[in-house]
Amino acid sequence: MYKLLQIELYKIFRRPRTYIAFLAITALVGVIQLGLVKNGDDYVNFVMGNVMQSFSFDGKLLNGYLVCYILLQLLLVHVPLLIALVAADMISGEANMGTLRLMLTKPISRTQFLLAKFTASAIYTFMLLVWIAFLALFVSMFLFGVDDMVIQKTNYLVQLPVGDVFWRYVGAFGFALLSMLSVAALGFFLSNFAENSIGPIVATMSVIIFFTILSTMSIPLFQKIQPYLFTTYMVNWKEFFDPKVNADNAVIVGSLQHPDRIIQSALILVLHIVGFVGATMVLFKKKDILS
Amino acid sequence: MQSVIKVSNLTKQFKGLTAVNDLSFSVNKGDVYGFLGQNGAGKSTTIRMLLTLIAPTSGEIELFGMNIKTHRSEILRQVGAVVEKPDVYKYLSAYENVALFAKLSGVKVTDKLVMDQLAMVGLASRAKDTVKTFSQGMKQRLGIGIALVHNPQLIILDEPTNGLDPQGIADIRNLILSLSKEMGKTIVVSSHLLSEIEQVASRLLIIDKGKKLVEGNAHELFDPAQTIVEIETTDNLFALQQLQQSRWQSMLQPQRSHSILLKLHRNQIPSLHKNLVEMDVQVISLQPRHNLEDFFLQITSNNQHVQAFTN
Amino acid sequence: MKRLIIVIVAFIGFQSFAFSQDMTALVNKVKAKLDKVNDYVAEGSMKTDVAFIKAPVGRVKVYFKKPNHFKLKRDGGISILPKGGVTVNMSTLVAGNDFVALSSGDAVINGTKVKVVKLIPTTDNSDVVLSTLYIDETNLLILKASTTTKENGSFEIEMSYGKFISYALPDKVIFSFNTKDYKMPKGVALEFEDEEKLTDAEKIKRKKGRVQINYSNYTINKGLDDNVFK
Numbered sequence: 028m029y030k031l032l033q034i035e036l037y038k039i040f041r042r043p044r045t046y047i048a049f050l051a052i053t054a055l056v057g058v059i060q061l062g063l064v065k066n067g068d069d070y071v072n073f074v075m076g077n078v079m080q081s082f083s084f085d086g087k088l089l090n091g092y093l094v095c096y097i098l099l100q101l102l103l104v105h106v107p108l109l110i111a112l113v114a115a116d117m118i119s120g121e122a123n124m125g126t127l128r129l130m131l132t133k134p135i136s137r138t139q140f141l142l143a144k145f146t147a148s149a150i151y152t153f154m155l156l157v158w159i160a161f162l163a164l165f166v167s168m169f170l171f172g173v174d175d176m177v178i179q180k181t182n183y184l185v186q187l188p189v190g191d192v193f194w195r196y197v198g199a200f201g202f203a204l205l206s207m208l209s210v211a212a213l214g215f216f217l218s219n220f221a222e223n224s225i226g227p228i229v230a231t232m233s234v235i236i237f238f239t240i241l242s243t244m245s246i247p248l249f250q251k252i253q254p255y256l257f258t259t260y261m262v263n264w265k266e267f268f269d270p271k272v273n274a275d276n277a278v279i280v281g282s283l284q285h286p287d288r289i290i291q292s293a294l295i296l297v298l299h300i301v302g303f304v305g306a307t308m309v310l311f312k313k314k315d316i317l318s
Numbered sequence: 319m320q321s322v323i324k325v326s327n328l329t330k331q332f333k334g335l336t337a338v339n340d341l342s343f344s345v346n347k348g349d350v351y352g353f354l355g356q357n358g359a360g361k362s363t364t365i366r367m368l369l370t371l372i373a374p375t376s377g378e379i380e381l382f383g384m385n386i387k388t389h390r391s392e393i394l395r396q397v398g399a400v401v402e403k404p405d406v407y408k409y410l411s412a413y414e415n416v417a418l419f420a421k422l423s424g425v426k427v428t429d430k431l432v433m434d435q436l437a438m439v440g441l442a443s444r445a446k447d448t449v450k451t452f453s454q455g456m457k458q459r460l461g462i463g464i465a466l467v468h469n470p471q472l473i474i475l476d477e478p479t480n481g482l483d484p485q486g487i488a489d490i491r492n493l494i495l496s497l498s499k500e501m502g503k504t505i506v507v508s509s510h511l512l513s514e515i516e517q518v519a520s521r522l523l524i525i526d527k528g529k530k531l532v533e534g535n536a537h538e539l540f541d542p543a544q545t546i547v548e549i550e551t552t553d554n555l556f557a558l559q560q561l562q563q564s565r566w567q568s569m570l571q572p573q574r575s576h577s578i579l580l581k582l583h584r585n586q587i588p589s590l591h592k593n594l595v596e597m598d599v600q601v602i603s604l605q606p607r608h609n610l611e612d613f614f615l616q617i618t619s620n621n622q623h624v625q626a627f628t629n
Numbered sequence: 630m631k632r633l634i635i636v637i638v639a640f641i642g643f644q645s646f647a648f649s650q651d652m653t654a655l656v657n658k659v660k661a662k663l664d665k666v667n668d669y670v671a672e673g674s675m676k677t678d679v680a681f682i683k684a685p686v687g688r689v690k691v692y693f694k695k696p697n698h699f700k701l702k703r704d705g706g707i708s709i710l711p712k713g714g715v716t717v718n719m720s721t722l723v724a725g726n727d728f729v730a731l732s733s734g735d736a737v738i739n740g741t742k743v744k745v746v747k748l749i750p751t752t753d754n755s756d757v758v759l760s761t762l763y764i765d766e767t768n769l770l771i772l773k774a775s776t777t778t779k780e781n782g783s784f785e786i787e788m789s790y791g792k793f794i795s796y797a798l799p800d801k802v803i804f805s806f807n808t809k810d811y812k813m814p815k816g817v818a819l820e821f822e823d824e825e826k827l828t829d830a831e832k833i834k835r836k837k838g839r840v841q842i843n844y845s846n847y848t849i850n851k852g853l854d855d856n857v858f859k
Binding site: 088 | 676684686702705
């Protein structure tokens with residue numbers, strides 16, 4: 028199994044396609060960071076304009092922590108597309124290349140083969156997130172310094188003390204990993220049904236885009252179905268940045284307003300991952316390899 | 319004789335289509351087993367079932383005396399195969415491909431093993447080049463190199479000469495012969511061309527529409543005593559009358575539209591020719607074929623189903 | 630705060646209305662007490678309590694130097710303060726020169742009897758429309774001040790005294806102000822959350838916002854560089 032995983036990782040990281048995602052993220056984060064270095068204060072003034080009419084802020088609003096939050100908000104919606112590029116290609120790509128039949132005539136079980144493949148795409152996803160964390164969080168912290176993090180929620184403003192932020196990012200990235208793994212699992216599942224990679228990649232992207240739109244539009248009709256869409260739960264990494272307040276309305280350091288929501292969402296995502304990968308295995312084990 | 323492959327009543331149905339129909343055959347140790355049939359006859363489906371790529375609808379497959387369902391890994395460790403096109407990872411080099419599949423086959427990968435393998439198929443000088451840059455023939459050779467890297471007892475080559483130039487075809491043929499004669503491997507070679515198979519095969523199986531037409535030893539199937547001669551004349555009716563009154567009468571075969579068929583020993587052909595001239599028959603052509611070729615021609619040209627093969 | 634008081638006191642000194650003479654005297658006495666402090670650095674904790682803001686309690690440092698230098702700095706971190714309150718309002722009060730001080734009777738704050746003094750600016754360019762001071766005559770302390778401005782709404786300042794009562798420096802100051810209804814523009818915030826949050830926010834919603842500073846320590850009259858206020 029370890030040997031298989033090594034081989035799968037080797038295959039992933041020897042393909043130029045794999046690096047598109049890393050390059051795309053680097054470029055995106057770089058451009059946004061450059062923009063914020065140059066015009067960050069204008070951006071903050073624009074975004075916070077509403078609050079700034081009544082309140083004055085003293086301190087470094089535009090610090091590494093906020094920049095990372097801005098980046099994650101912008102990026103995490105699009106990273107699934109980059110994940111799909113690799114995950115949805117895992118089986119279909121091999122079918123397309125014709126190497127699937129060669130792989131499967133080797134003395135390895137199909138279950139092992141699939142597990143190794145999914146684990147490899149999970150590792151790819153993890154590395155992509157580590158890369159995002161490095162660029163969006165650490166590079167931003169270096170470029171913009173750190174301070175309290177002031178972010179806007181739908182109905183309120185949250186200020187997190189500078190010392191109470193980092194662990195939240197650790198949690199948020201952990202949660203984002205689950206979200207992205209569910210995308211990878213979906214891509215993996217769809218990749219079982221085609222003998223070219225374009226189909227499953229586009230299908231995965233379409234499902235994600237479609238579901239995300241349904242998940243994010245606050246229209247009563249959509250709101251009814253939102254609990255049934257896994258994309259609804261994917262944005263809940265933001266819950267890590269919503270602290271509890273005490274009776275005096277003061278933020279309780281180290282607290283979470285809705286830990287239950289995080290746990291519930293995480294469980295739902297894990298269920299999706301297990302479901303998609305499980306279904307892929309069941310189908311793949313019975314599948315006639317005709318490619 | 320120890321049988322390496324034993325297939326019993328193998329059937330595969332795809333949504334209403336029976337690709338392989340109650341097929342039984344066996345391959346013995348040391349055989350070069352020719353597996354013949356038109357495109358779509360069910361060769362590839364059968365080979366894929368032997369390699370567990372496709373699950374049979376019914377029937378049993380045993381390799382090395384073990385059931386393929388229960389001993390998949392043990393069996394596949396001893397099998398090397400090229401199924402249809404020799405597809406490998408195009409973005410990797412020849413060396414990397416060989417090493418990768420060697421590792422998957424459970425072999426300890428050493429530089430020597432990989433380079434020896436590449437040398438055997440004449441690709442040592444291109445070891446570091448990505449497969450993208452390879453010609454069809456080089457890919458075919460690489461595919462075979464990969465199939466052989468773990469020193470398997472059974473080698474299955476599905477249409478190995480497809481898309482090759484005459485030199486490439488000859489190279490593959492020589493490789494098959496040397497694998498069989500020098501290394502004692504059991505080899506299954508499928509093809510839709512009889513000419514390819516007859517030069518290498520020790521045993522033969524012909525299938526059509528998923529059913530077995532004939533199975534036997536090549537030396538029997540290519541028996542000179544069973545040569546068919548196809549004669550075309552300016553007046554076939556006259557020629558037939560002459561032949562029926564001659565000593566060739568007993569050798570006449572059911573007639574085909576534009577020709578007369580006789581079954582005889584290859585040695586008798588010169589005297590047949592002489593006789594025809596003596597009988598004043600105006601011969602346009604006289605084509606000797608061995609029995610199998612005639613048989614194979616029938617299924618390939620007329621697509622006519624022949625139920626029995628007369629030996 | 631200090632500045633506010635001094636300024637108010639200074640202006641009241643020039644009042645010419647007969648019945649406000651008493652008030653002027655009182656305010657002068659308060660001023661005299663406050664005048665003992667040339668500068669100070671105070672440390673304390675600050676809490677911004679606004680319905681739609683979840684903010685932590687933070688350490689603050691307050692710097693003051695006569696005549697009107699005042700600065701509130703968060704000890705690391707960001708301070709969110711209502712515009713026109715806390716610090717900004719001090720300067721808006723000094724902006725004009727003409728005020729009328731009126732006695733507005735007596736009142737009781739936290740069990741202490743106080744004099745109520747109303748200050749009305751007589752110029753149009755002042756942001757302040759009306760200030761009301763609640764002065765503890767016995768101890769010469771301002772316990773409460775409420776101000777109505779044109780631009781920044783009205784707010785209230787309440788002060789409690791303890792250890793530093795002899796310098797008229799409060800231990801606790803509460804600024805109360807009205808908060809406008811406030812809603813994030815969704816597209817900009819890029820926040821797509823379910824409406825449940827509304828009720829959650831409602832729970833903590835109060836009409837008034839408050840900034841509360843608890844001073845733990847004052848360093849008084851030890852000299853202070855002007856650069857601190859830059």
